[in-house]
Amino acid sequence: MGVPADFCAERGTTLNPQATELFAERNAIRDDLLALKTPKRVPVFALFTLEAAVGLTGDSLLDCHYDTALAEKSHAAVCETFYSDALPTYNSRFPSVYDILGSKNWKLGSNGAMQYSGFEFMSEDEYDEFIAAPYQTILEKFIPRVCSELDADPVKRSLVLAEAFAEFRQKNAEHFAIYGRLMERFGYSAGVIAGPTTVTPFDFIGDQIRGMNGIMGDIFRYPDKLEEAVRAVLPSMIRLAAPGARTDGRWCFIPLHFAPYLNLKAFQRFYWPLLEQLVVDAEKLGVRSTLFIENNWTRYLDYLETLPTSAVGWVDDGDPVQFTEKFGKDHVFGGFYDPLITLTKSKEECIDEAKRLCDTCMKSGHFFFTFNKSVMDIKSIDIGKLQAVLEWVRDKAIY
Template sequence: MTDMMAERTQLVTDIMDGKIPKRVPVVGLFAHEFAIQYAGKDLKEVQWDTTDLEACFEKVCDDFYSDLLPVSAFRMPSFYKVLGSRNFVMGSNGFLQHPEVEGLKVEDYDDFIASPYNCIVEKVLPNLYSELNSDPATRSLVMAKAFKAYTDENNNLFRIYGNLVNKYNYCTSTFFAGFCEAPFDILTDQLRGFKNISLDVRRIPDKVEAAVNAATPLMIKMGTQPFPNKYNATFIPLHMAPYLRTKDFERLYWPSFKKLVEGLAEKGMRANLFVEQDWMRYLDYLEELPAGTIMQFEYGDPKLIKEKLGKKHIIGGLYPLTLLKTGTKQECVDKAKELIDIMAPGGNYCFGFDKVIITLDSVNVENTKAVLDYVANNASY
């Protein structure tokens, strides 16, 4: 391990141990779509033939400061194409889209509640993936092809990640060692859809409650890392809570989600939450989660977030990508300074943007570089 890698790793392990690090860790997050565009490559071509993907990632690593690996590819199109996916579809612009889908019919709630895994295999997957809606022999062949494509893609990505971590001396810990969803969110995103779940909450809340409870053990299993490590984290994007009435959140969203995070903690893992949209009315709930939970906020009052959560949890996010697009370089740097002055005192803070940077035109590149460099050089304790 080089001195730079050791120093960066120490920053993150100190944060996760509840210690004040030498300086604020910088977490730059760029999607593979941005990296491909930034490198001047064709977005559609590189996603199907990933020969040039590593070079695209290197371009981002060369030009943008981060203490953790700043680039990742979360979903590649190959295995979705093999499956005939309806829930993730490649758009004509080269971006993978997530259309509104209904994987679980309302009449199948009882089957899901009784045996969620069996219901997913027997009913949900054929609804979401057209090539699985066939005879058993054909389904087996399709699933084998898709799994081969999935493992090939991921093995290549993990090889690239390892190369980049070593070449650029990034921190060896990761905030993305596993992935799952809150039980209510998986019910919404992949099973019922936004429209249907909104109706279900009002018409059949008892079944919704039973379904999220049934899904919770599956989400704990899904989020369990192959080699649990308190210095890594399982990523959980939070979707539906801001769209729920508080009373529905308290009954249908929070109990199963809390059980999920606590279940991961009991196995020696911590959660890395992307707190999407505005969770300000739920800050007291988030405070109840196991100490050291990582929370990257999209919106909110940084002073109140720091006051309520900053002593117990690791907080970040909130820097607006819109300012990187529209502001002057000085305005962008001043905003970073403002957030650091509020969030950094006492530790438990990682600098990051309010969203992953996905498209090249969503930010001004020079502003983005200036902000990341400023934090790296001026956020020492």
């Protein structure tokens, strides 16, 4: 996740021969998939977070956050244990940065897991100010509210921000170096989840600025203000997706959140037009989007299928038949498979489930196999059964 698409291609000569061969095969499959040509087999993209990875090594998650060598050992353990055609492990949040900032919305739990606590940055009577200048309002008003260490005089605020920014760049550099080494060692292709993360304007305001309670009430109490606000933050969301000058071949990742909780009228007014615009405008800037389609979007398939064909869908839940017939007709998609079933079903039943899914979704020719969500706890799965499932797809899901 987050690994530059051409990383291995640019460094092909440094790969060991076996990894080079694997990379070439996997990349050819990925290239066909992304070109909407039927690849020779279904690619397998397993996904485990650092929280799950440490379960394989027995190290402390807390230690891994602060010791990059330990984190690398855990990430490597995932690669050694589970088959995947792309890097199957990642870490997306760095507690040290939140520590420095005194973050109130993201906190480190005693078990080492990052915990989100709903936090309302903006009161309902601040919409006008936010709509007029979103980034300015975030910098001047919201940041001091959400980060205790930035609720300070200008000198301290500057120093804290500089320290946090330096730590963020350092952690990113260390983790990308880990991902690069693992990609070289295991011959992974770049997969389909890469690039910076952005979100839809509605999710941005609902997840953070107004909080879930706030935004759900605002739909009815302040619909005009909310509509203006989602339009006002769209440029910022596009900028997150497509930083810098236009160059082709880039990606962004868009986790979708609130839509399944909205009625159709609210979806049509506040959510869909901005999501569509985000994907379309990112594409115009040379950025391809991978959407994490969280929860069940089956009732919104008529909308999803109108997105540019460059958009890739990672589907959490829903009807695989309808997804195949509609979205999958002109788009690359994958997901649905719940790895948690390995705890309660036999190995044969787990493989049968994968087989049924592949039988349905392979009809599109554009299907990749992945989990419905990243595995976040190694105890939530049966390692042996999940290994068998991934290897079955690799060996048997052949066109």
